[in-house]
Amino acid sequence: MTHAITLTVNGTKHTRDVEATQLLVGFLRETLRLTGTHVGCDTSQCGACTVLLDGHATKSCTVLAAQVDGAEIVTVEGLAKKGAFHPIQRAFQEHHALQCGFCTPGVMLTAVDFLRSNPAPTDSAIRHAIEGNLCRCTGYHNIVNAIRAAATEMRGASAQPSVAAEVRR
Amino acid sequence: MTATAPTSYIGARVPRKEDPRLMTGDAIFTDDVTLPGMVYLTLVRSPHAHARIRGVDSTAARKEPGIVAVLTGKDAEATGVLPVFITVPGMNGSKHMPLAADKARYVGDAVAAVVAETREAARRAAEAVTVDYEPLPVVVDAAKALLPDAPILHEELGTNLVFTYPVKGGDIEKAFRDAEVTVRLHLVNQRLIPNAMEPRAVVARFDAGELTLWSTTQIPHFVQLISSLNLGLSQNKVRVIAPEVGGGFGSKLQVYAEELLVGHLAKTLGRPVKWTEERREGYLATIHGRDLVEDVELAAKRDGTVLGARIRTVANMGAYLQAFAPGIPTILHAFIIPGPYRIPAFDCEVRGVYTNTTPVDAYRGAGRPESTYAIERAMDRLADEIGLDPAVLRRRNFIPPEAFPFNTISGITYDSGNYAPALDRALAMADYQTFEKRRAEARARGNYRGIGISSYVEICGLAPSKANSALGVGWGGYESARIRVHPTGAVQVFTGTSPHGQGHETSWSQIAADALGISPNDVEVRHGDTFESPGMGVGTFGSRSLAVGGIAVHKAAERIREKVVQIGAHLLEAAPADVVVEGGKVFVKGVPEKAKAFGEISMAAYLANNLPDGMEPGLEATVYYDPPNFTFPFGTHVAEVEVDGETGAVQIVRYSACDDCGRQINPMIVEGQLHGGIAQGIGQALYEGAVYDENGQLLSGSMMEYHVPTADDIPQFQLDHTVTLTNSNALGVKGIGEAGTIGSTPAVVNAVLDALSPLGVKEIDMPLTPEKVWNAIAQAREARR
Numbered sequence: 001m002t003h004a005i006t007l008t009v010n011g012t013k014h015t016r017d018v019e020a021t022q023l024l025v026g027f028l029r030e031t032l033r034l035t036g037t038h039v040g041c042d043t044s045q046c047g048a049c050t051v052l053l054d055g056h057a058t059k060s061c062t063v064l065a066a067q068v069d070g071a072e073i074v075t076v077e078g079l080a081k082k083g084a085f086h087p088i089q090r091a092f093q094e095h096h097a098l099q100c101g102f103c104t105p106g107v108m109l110t111a112v113d114f115l116r117s118n119p120a121p122t123d124s125a126i127r128h129a130i131e132g133n134l135c136r137c138t139g140y141h142n143i144v145n146a147i148r149a150a151a152t153e154m155r156g157a158s159a160q161p162s163v164a165a166e167v168r169r
Numbered sequence: 170m171t172a173t174a175p176t177s178y179i180g181a182r183v184p185r186k187e188d189p190r191l192m193t194g195d196a197i198f199t200d201d202v203t204l205p206g207m208v209y210l211t212l213v214r215s216p217h218a219h220a221r222i223r224g225v226d227s228t229a230a231r232k233e234p235g236i237v238a239v240l241t242g243k244d245a246e247a248t249g250v251l252p253v254f255i256t257v258p259g260m261n262g263s264k265h266m267p268l269a270a271d272k273a274r275y276v277g278d279a280v281a282a283v284v285a286e287t288r289e290a291a292r293r294a295a296e297a298v299t300v301d302y303e304p305l306p307v308v309v310d311a312a313k314a315l316l317p318d319a320p321i322l323h324e325e326l327g328t329n330l331v332f333t334y335p336v337k338g339g340d341i342e343k344a345f346r347d348a349e350v351t352v353r354l355h356l357v358n359q360r361l362i363p364n365a366m367e368p369r370a371v372v373a374r375f376d377a378g379e380l381t382l383w384s385t386t387q388i389p390h391f392v393q394l395i396s397s398l399n400l401g402l403s404q405n406k407v408r409v410i411a412p413e414v415g416g417g418f419g420s421k422l423q424v425y426a427e428e429l430l431v432g433h434l435a436k437t438l439g440r441p442v443k444w445t446e447e448r449r450e451g452y453l454a455t456i457h458g459r460d461l462v463e464d465v466e467l468a469a470k471r472d473g474t475v476l477g478a479r480i481r482t483v484a485n486m487g488a489y490l491q492a493f494a495p496g497i498p499t500i501l502h503a504f505i506i507p508g509p510y511r512i513p514a515f516d517c518e519v520r521g522v523y524t525n526t527t528p529v530d531a532y533r534g535a536g537r538p539e540s541t542y543a544i545e546r547a548m549d550r551l552a553d554e555i556g557l558d559p560a561v562l563r564r565r566n567f568i569p570p571e572a573f574p575f576n577t578i579s580g581i582t583y584d585s586g587n588y589a590p591a592l593d594r595a596l597a598m599a600d601y602q603t604f605e606k607r608r609a610e611a612r613a614r615g616n617y618r619g620i621g622i623s624s625y626v627e628i629c630g631l632a633p634s635k636a637n638s639a640l641g642v643g644w645g646g647y648e649s650a651r652i653r654v655h656p657t658g659a660v661q662v663f664t665g666t667s668p669h670g671q672g673h674e675t676s677w678s679q680i681a682a683d684a685l686g687i688s689p690n691d692v693e694v695r696h697g698d699t700f701e702s703p704g705m706g707v708g709t710f711g712s713r714s715l716a717v718g719g720i721a722v723h724k725a726a727e728r729i730r731e732k733v734v735q736i737g738a739h740l741l742e743a744a745p746a747d748v749v750v751e752g753g754k755v756f757v758k759g760v761p762e763k764a765k766a767f768g769e770i771s772m773a774a775y776l777a778n779n780l781p782d783g784m785e786p787g788l789e790a791t792v793y794y795d796p797p798n799f800t801f802p803f804g805t806h807v808a809e810v811e812v813d814g815e816t817g818a819v820q821i822v823r824y825s826a827c828d829d830c831g832r833q834i835n836p837m838i839v840e841g842q843l844h845g846g847i848a849q850g851i852g853q854a855l856y857e858g859a860v861y862d863e864n865g866q867l868l869s870g871s872m873m874e875y876h877v878p879t880a881d882d883i884p885q886f887q888l889d890h891t892v893t894l895t896n897s898n899a900l901g902v903k904g905i906g907e908a909g910t911i912g913s914t915p916a917v918v919n920a921v922l923d924a925l926s927p928l929g930v931k932e933i934d935m936p937l938t939p940e941k942v943w944n945a946i947a948q949a950r951e952a953r954r
Contacts, residue, residue: 029201035198035200036195038366041368041872042871043448043873045873046366046448046872046877048366075194077194080193085189092188093185094184098191099416099672100191100366100367100415101188102198102365102366102413104191126880127881128881130880131879131880131881136877138845138848139844139847139849140848143880144880
């Protein structure tokens with residue numbers, strides 16, 4: 001059985017018939033050939049398949065393609081705008097927050113969603129936010145540094161000190 | 170004089186060239202390769218740990234929609250046996266076929282291969298294959314597998330004993346006779362599951378007599394070699410590509426059944442074939458690591474001077490020997506147990522054993538974490554026994570700096586070392602002197618605080634080819650590099666190493682750039698394609714890439730530089746000794762304004778109409794570098810933990826490490842390697858462990874049951890380093906890929922045991938989960954009542 005869905009991925013509208021059993025991650029990787037979204041497990045532990053679904057970081061292995069009719073999705077391919085890196089990408093490179101790079105798309109998208117609602121996070125808040133994204137290479141140290149640095153950049157001059165954020169929590 | 174100061178890129182924190190494609194989704198991993206007409210492979214795996222295969226019925230599977238082919242054990246014999254590259258003396262080797270024909274020997278042993286038009290169709294058809302199993306008695310524990318009545322895995326051997334490997338030096342009997350104090354520990358170095366984030370995958374296409382095979386491998390040239398030999402293809406007709414590889418840690422250091430099966434199927438079916446591992450499948454079918462049980466005894470004087478070490482080890486090898494498995498608990502483990510200490514007598518014996526479990530091979534550190542765990546746990550026990558500060562005990566037994574090169578009691582030669590400064594700096598970072606205050610404060614909170622030290626020496630730079638041969642390694646330990654300077658001056662480096670996260674494109678660029686007087690941005694590094702690289706590349710494992718492969722790049726670049734100097738001297742009418750190669754220019758010392766651009770020199774090399782007499786045209790160099798010795802990085806790690814008195818949960822509150830890997834090419838990458846390594850070592854200490862039940866079922870069979878550390882589990886790290894160059898190579902580099910994993914595990918366990926020492930707790934088996942720690946606390950309290 002198939003379902004017709006229309007969704008926007010990285011700003012482009014797609015209309016497709018999808019099998020009822022097809023996962024969103026399969027739709028992105030195999031139907032749209034957006035292979036930057038990865039599959040690292042089959043139990044929703046690793047987070048390598050994380051995308052933004054209507055702005056929220058979502059493990060695309062936990063969603064059926066048929067469920068996302070009308071949704072807006074951003075994958076890692078949609079993070080850079082007109083060839084300019086997103087601040088999270090710049091920070092990841094500057095702070096050596098990736099090694100093999102397999103988990104990186106998922107971690108970055110989780111971080112983007114997190115920083116939207118937590119512009120001045122503490123380190124422990126960052127660690128908690130990304131605990132659903134496993135990385136076997138970096139020991140997370142530089143990922144935390146990169147997300148902290150991206151937060152600072154994204155806050156710009158109007159930055160609140162992170163102490164204030166801690167108090168708010 | 171307007172010459173710019175010479176720039177050295179070696180030692181600089183050059184941002185990684187690999188990053189942009191990995192951060193944009195442009196990078197191509199094996200499973201991203203999709204070809205027209207491609208079919209999909211699924212393997213039928215044994216649900217029994219030990220069973221006779223009475224028959225395989227594929228009739229129903231062959232009727233499934235989309236079915237293309239079904240292979241059983243007999244059909245797959247065409248793929249030949251899976252290779253083992255190391256033979257230790259007296260070894261009982263196992264015949265390991267890609268598909269088991271007569272008997273399945275572990276849960277996950279593949280018994281049939283099913284190919285269909287889609288992944289789903291292949292999966293459905295695989296479920297329709299009926300295998301008639303006769304279950305046999307199972308043994309999962311290595312010690313039990315050595316008992317006389319144990320079921321035998323490989324009947325033709327008549328035993329489960331794979332080898333007995335002794336390493337001895339000095340008079341061990343005398344050491345224990347002269348001992349004023351002895352300590353004895355029974356240590357379980359539990360089985361781990363590597364969990365590279367990218368599951369394994371293989372894609373192959375056979376076209377016009379040529380096989381192209383993409384694989385998630387650390388050793389594409391060995392996959393090419395074995396595919397060629399086993400599949401009956403001339404080696405020039407087998408191209409293996411390791412595209413982007415998402416971590417390995419040893420788990421992709423194999424020639425796996427799936428690689429040969431996919432290659433064989435692509436060739437026989439005439440259609441591209443893909444196999445992608447599911448994570449739960451990988452838990453069964455990708456190698457595991459560690460799994461040693463060790464009895465360790467130290468003989469010492471009351472002042473802490475160690476007189477001798479005796480170790481008896483049983484190593485669980487799993488159901489079959491894998492590619493490098495016989496070398497892990499032996500060569501990479503036994504020899505290095507003495508670590509940074511001058512120990513006058515040593516007696517180690519390792520027995521390798523077959524069991525009905527997933528095969529065990531190299532996992533990050535591969536033998537050396539086990540060595541360090543053994544000696545460092547024993548040193549702490551000794552310190553406790555004689556009431557000496559563990560730091561003082563270590564310093565007292567360190568090999569002194571003037572003793573290098575140092576011939577160890579186990580029979581190897583340490584290149585260089587200066588152990589005390591690394592210990593001192595780690596202790597300073599850790600505020601070791603003021604620790605007791607923090608212990609008291611924690612106690613007031615109802616918690617237990619402890620601090621643990623681990624000093625290590627590891628063995629890298631694998632390996633001098635003659636040493637390999639003497640140790641039973643069936644291949645040379647060199648590495649290759651080719652540098653091609655195009656007429657325009659564009660530089661390409663082709664390396665035999667096969668990085669999967671280590672950033673070789675960046676580091677090798679830095680090395681080549683320094684030799685050629687250009688910027689790393691002007692150098693392209695290419696790897697992982699056997700049709701591009703030199704004839705043979707050994708690959709990336711054992712922290713060998715820089716100390717062997719990086720030196721090959723350096724030597725090739727030096728050769729190019731020499732020719733550039735000769736051509737420059739000729740064109741500038743100067744003596745070669747006066748020619749400077751720097752900043753993309755070639756000029757006579759003191760006359761930078763009359764420079765030739767690097768590209769003008771390369772153009773001259775190819776125009777070939779104005780070269781020094783007798784010079785061959787072109788500007789290209791290929792080097793196979795065979796190292797004269799191993800390298801021996803070292804360092805000290807210090808962990809401070811707080812144990813929750815109510816729950817037994819362990820928190821690492823501070824982690825300090827001072828490591829020495831010789832010269833650092835890119836400190837940013839060095840630190841990254843340490844961070845990841847330390848996290849994996851912490852994983853072993855606190856979280857990870859493969860668990861089998863007595864029927865050989867893997868209970869920790871997915872990421873739900875096996876705890877891969879998350880960001881919440883790992884602290885930020887404080888790192889420092891010392892630099893002790895090695896004479897083993899021209900750059901003085903040693904290797905850093907595994908040091909973090911090697912140093913960290915005993916530091917964390919020593920810290921937890923230090924925390925619980927006021928309660929009299931002496932031993933808890935890893936991983937130190939809250940449950941085990943809580944039980945240990947409860948029992949200790951009970952005992953004191």
